[in-house]
Amino acid sequence: MAIEIVQPSVGLSKIAVSETHGEDSPYFAGWKAYDENPYHEIHNPSGVIQMGLAENQVSFDLLEEYLEANLESANWGQKVSGFRENALFQDYHGILSFRKAMASFMEQVRGGKAKFNPDRVVLTAGATAANELLTFILADPGDALLVPTPYYPGFDRDLRWRTGVQIVPIHCDSLNGFQITPEALEAAYDHATSMNIKVRGVLITNPSNPLGANIQRKVLEQILEFAIQKNIHLVSDEIYSGSAFYADEFVSIAEVLESRNYQDSERCHIVYSLSKDLGLPGFRVGTVYSYNDQVVTTARRMSSFTLISSQTQFLLASMLSDKEFTQKYIKINRERLKKRYEMIINGLKKAGIECLKGKAGLFCWMNLSPYLEEPTIKSELAIWKTIMHEVRLNISPGSSCHCFEPGWFRVCFANMSEETLEVALSRIHEFIKERKQGL
Amino acid sequence: MEDESREQSQSPSTGMRLIVPLQGIVQGRGGLILGSVIPCAMFYFLQFYLKRRRSPPNLPHEQTSNPPSPTPSSSNLTELPRSASRSSLLLSRGSIGRPHVSSRVHSIAKSNDSPYYIGLDKVSADPYDRLNNPNGVIQLGLAENRLTLDLIENWITERLNESILSGIATYQPFDGMTELKVAMAGLMSQVVGRTVTFDPSQIVLTSGATPAIEILCFALADPGNAFLIPAPYYPGFDRDMKWRTGVELIPVHCHFAREKNIHIISDELFAASTFGDEEFVSMAEIIDSEDTDKDRVHIVYGLSKDLSLPGFRVGVIYSYNENVLTVSRKMTRFSPVSAPTQRLVTSMLSDTTFIKNYTEINRERLRAMYDLFVEGLKELGISCTKSSGGLYCWCDMSGLIRPYNEKGELDLWDKLLNVAKINITPGSSCHCIEPGWFRCCFTTLDETDIPVVIERIRLVVETCKSPS
Numbered sequence: 001m002a003i004e005i006v007q008p009s010v011g012l013s014k015i016a017v018s019e020t021h022g023e024d025s026p027y028f029a030g031w032k033a034y035d036e037n038p039y040h041e042i043h044n045p046s047g048v049i050q051m052g053l054a055e056n057q058v059s060f061d062l063l064e065e066y067l068e069a070n071l072e073s074a075n076w077g078q079k080v081s082g083f084r085e086n087a088l089f090q091d092y093h094g095i096l097s098f099r100k101a102m103a104s105f106m107e108q109v110r111g112g113k114a115k116f117n118p119d120r121v122v123l124t125a126g127a128t129a130a131n132e133l134l135t136f137i138l139a140d141p142g143d144a145l146l147v148p149t150p151y152y153p154g155f156d157r158d159l160r161w162r163t164g165v166q167i168v169p170i171h172c173d174s175l176n177g178f179q180i181t182p183e184a185l186e187a188a189y190d191h192a193t194s195m196n197i198k199v200r201g202v203l204i205t206n207p208s209n210p211l212g213a214n215i216q217r218k219v220l221e222q223i224l225e226f227a228i229q230k231n232i233h234l235v236s237d238e239i240y241s242g243s244a245f246y247a248d249e250f251v252s253i254a255e256v257l258e259s260r261n262y263q264d265s266e267r268c269h270i271v272y273s274l275s276k277d278l279g280l281p282g283f284r285v286g287t288v289y290s291y292n293d294q295v296v297t298t299a300r301r302m303s304s305f306t307l308i309s310s311q312t313q314f315l316l317a318s319m320l321s322d323k324e325f326t327q328k329y330i331k332i333n334r335e336r337l338k339k340r341y342e343m344i345i346n347g348l349k350k351a352g353i354e355c356l357k358g359k360a361g362l363f364c365w366m367n368l369s370p371y372l373e374e375p376t377i378k379s380e381l382a383i384w385k386t387i388m389h390e391v392r393l394n395i396s397p398g399s400s401c402h403c404f405e406p407g408w409f410r411v412c413f414a415n416m417s418e419e420t421l422e423v424a425l426s427r428i429h430e431f432i433k434e435r436k437q438g439l
Numbered sequence: 440m441e442d443e444s445r446e447q448s449q450s451p452s453t454g455m456r457l458i459v460p461l462q463g464i465v466q467g468r469g470g471l472i473l474g475s476v477i478p479c480a481m482f483y484f485l486q487f488y489l490k491r492r493r494s495p496p497n498l499p500h501e502q503t504s505n506p507p508s509p510t511p512s513s514s515n516l517t518e519l520p521r522s523a524s525r526s527s528l529l530l531s532r533g534s535i536g537r538p539h540v541s542s543r544v545h546s547i548a549k550s551n552d553s554p555y556y557i558g559l560d561k562v563s564a565d566p567y568d569r570l571n572n573p574n575g576v577i578q579l580g581l582a583e584n585r586l587t588l589d590l591i592e593n594w595i596t597e598r599l600n601e602s603i604l605s606g607i608a609t610y611q612p613f614d615g616m617t618e619l620k621v622a623m624a625g626l627m628s629q630v631v632g633r634t635v636t637f638d639p640s641q642i643v644l645t646s647g648a649t650p651a652i653e654i655l656c657f658a659l660a661d662p663g664n665a666f667l668i669p670a671p672y673y674p675g676f677d678r679d680m681k682w683r684t685g686v687e688l689i690p691v692h693c694h695f696a697r698e699k700n701i702h703i704i705s706d707e708l709f710a711a712s713t714f715g716d717e718e719f720v721s722m723a724e725i726i727d728s729e730d731t732d733k734d735r736v737h738i739v740y741g742l743s744k745d746l747s748l749p750g751f752r753v754g755v756i757y758s759y760n761e762n763v764l765t766v767s768r769k770m771t772r773f774s775p776v777s778a779p780t781q782r783l784v785t786s787m788l789s790d791t792t793f794i795k796n797y798t799e800i801n802r803e804r805l806r807a808m809y810d811l812f813v814e815g816l817k818e819l820g821i822s823c824t825k826s827s828g829g830l831y832c833w834c835d836m837s838g839l840i841r842p843y844n845e846k847g848e849l850d851l852w853d854k855l856l857n858v859a860k861i862n863i864t865p866g867s868s869c870h871c872i873e874p875g876w877f878r879c880c881f882t883t884l885d886e887t888d889i890p891v892v893i894e895r896i897r898l899v900v901e902t903c904k905s906p907s
Contacts, residue, residue: 125774138538140543200538279608
């Protein structure tokens with residue numbers, strides 16, 4: 001008779017078993033509901049409409065048109081030797097023409113109001129990797145970054161999971177339109193210090209996700225002053241900079257630095273990507289732009305873990321350096337997003353729902369607090385569940401973005417056709433009508 | 440070992456892990472038996488317990504003798520003015536006005552002083568070109584295979600017509616599109632000779648083997664834990680496995696003991712680049728017969744060597760452990776494969792006739808170049824271990840070094856780099872315990888380059904042999 005030997009199961013790391021990957025948040029639960037029952041105009045008209053994914057599909061045709069007209073430069077074409085060099089190229093400096101193209105595109109997005117040096121562009125496979133990389137470089141495990149609330153739920157994972165760094169929130173509220181104030185900055189810093197946590201930097205998203213609003217120049221200057229005073233870093237994630245509806249209303253930290261002749265700029269770093277403005281999230285193209293030489297050098301080496309495919313660099317290099325095309329694209333993209341935004345805002349208004357007055361991004365920040373049973377997160381999640389399962393819309397509850405005021409929701413509008421958006425709006429309309437009758 | 444008893448009383452989450460780069464085994468140095476016996480030998484490991492409190496981060500070396508070298512393998516790229524970086528490194532942390540940066544910044548500066556990186560730098564500063572720069576530095580320090588790229592080029596020019604953007608611009612699963620996983624599983628099965636089938640659902644795709652290894656380290660070990668690694672090993676592991684994860688590497692020289700309850704990472708990156716008499720055996724074939732060990736085995740693969748596509752960044756984690764797969768999938772968000780590349784590579788890998796043909800021809804060319812190169816070295820009195828695969832040979836130059844230690848080895852390396860102007864990798868960079876061994880890659884060369892290389896080595900060999 002054989003004795004069964006029970007093998008102890010082989011263990012995993014603490015990171016592997018921790019919850020810091022954040023995927024238990026409602027933010028992701030909504031996606032699951034969508035995946036199980038996705039809306040389709042024809043095949044599944046009663047399915048869940050995805051309004052929780054900040055993806056830009058409104059200007060795709062412009063890209064397709066360009067690439068088809070310029071097929072030669074998109075493929076290696078007849079340049080056989082070009083393919084060979086490209087396939088072997090794994091230098092973490094990236095292809096020079098591509099780095100130049102990224103710098104040029106970033107300038108264009110800012111209307112030429114700031115200059116970008118290609119030698120400061122570090123390439124990463126997406127902004128997700130860029131944010132994590134910067135965190136690894138600027139902070140040690142146990143240190144903290146200050147992040148204004150509400151913020152993109154992904155930060156909980158991207159900034160904290162493998163880095164061991166903490167997020168200490170900078171509380172913002174609707175009294176002043178969720179803007180960051182010097183008092184809030186100080187309070188967050190003091191809170192961290194009181195817990196014996198070293199603060200290494202402030203990380204802002206401008207235009208903001210989930211607010212869909214630009215940070216005002218004055219506020220940027222205050223944040224920079226704060227960072228100088230505390231001798232910490234300032235990371236500005238400007239991934240939605242090309243999705244601000246009015247070019248002159250978006251102010252990049254780069255412009256602020258330029259106006260100060262780059263004094264104190266070595267603590268500043270910008271994150272950018274093509275996933276939102278260019279609607280190419282699948283391509284995985286991100287960048288860390290740093291004014292700090294040491295950070296650039298280290299980031300370059302660290303980017304070995306997250307290089308952009310040389311094929312992709314090659315594919316996009318000529319398109320991004322084509323100034324005539326990019327200027328046209330940026331302009332049209334802004335107009336189309338603005339149109340979408342107005343459509344959803346007006347639609348919601350007709351239904352009796354107010355939104356934060358924002359002028360950027362692929363989403364709006366919707367206020368359902370008048371319709372909550374009680375002004376609590378519990379009620380917020382209750383209404384969110386109802387909207388998910390009965391109204392069949394996947395929207396993101398403010399609490400998953402660490403918003404401290406219950407009742408706010410992020411609603412994406414650029415990842416669907418206008419027709420689908422109309423359907424979503426009519427569903428909301430119905431829902432609120434019933435809700436009003438019920439209350 | 441004294442620690443055995445402690446190990447058994449510890450929770451299963453601690454303990455040793457092992458990494459087995461099979462390319463080091465297939466091309467083993469003297470004494471290691473090649474073939475199917477090797478993987479069995481891999482199960483016998485030293486057992487000792489090494490978990491300790493997280494060790495303090497490396498303090499910056501205040502006086503670095505070499506400035507940090509910029510990059511391995513680059514071409515005509517402008518560099519940042521060096522003085523600023525160097526002065527920042529020499530300043531201690533917390534100096535007035537400079538915001539603090541993490542300890543990782545300082546630890547990386549040290550590793551770039553390694554001969555491995557210095558050599559790569561020299562080549563990029565002055566690369567050999569048969570016509571345009573015949574006195575440049577010849578690259579034998581980079582495991583890049585140029586021998587069979589023409590076949591891939593032809594495939595590309597003949598086949599690539601579909602619209603680039605259809606269906607791939609939007610967000611894709613971070614761990615890779617299903618179609619590519621299926622195609623990759625097919626490739627891996629074919630490479631191993633169809634003795635096992637690989638399941639696409641056990642594949643996680645990453646932007647190269649570099650992040651694949653790092654992800655596994657993050658998933659399997661806490662900071663301060665260690666991996667055993669047979670030495671000599673690929674110098675890049677020192678950075679890739681340790682830098683951000685905080686794990687340690689313990690080189691194991693020659694003998695192993697079986698340890699229950701540890702993980703095994705098998706890096707099989709060169710699986711299809713075999714050309715010798717000994718057959719390549721994948722870890723997958725071994726565990727197929729031993730069901731109980733499945734949970735501890737993880738295979739790393741990729742297209743950088745076997746398909747010569749290092750620029751495209753396509754790597755694979757293949758695991759039998761569902762928990763490891765789950766975690767790895769989540770971590771690929773930091774290092775995913777670009778969608779247009781996934782599309783292109785899927786197409787190529789699905790063309791199984793092409794892949795079969797390619798692998799066969801590649802093997803022939805590898806063997807031919809290897810034979811030529813080894814023959815040339817033999818004429819100089821330099822012998823190499825008998826290889827069955829990989830893009831390089833492991834050469835014994837111990838007779839030429841004086842004194843017989845690491846310093847002597849590095850002196851020879853320096854002469855070869857700066858006088859003969861060939862870049863080869865000294866064994867000490869690979870943590871080889873015996874001095875005098877060198878790794879020489881021959882796959883970046885053309886047949887006509889070989890006499891040039893041999894001639895240059897001959898000049899140095901002669902100076903070594905002449906009375907000092």
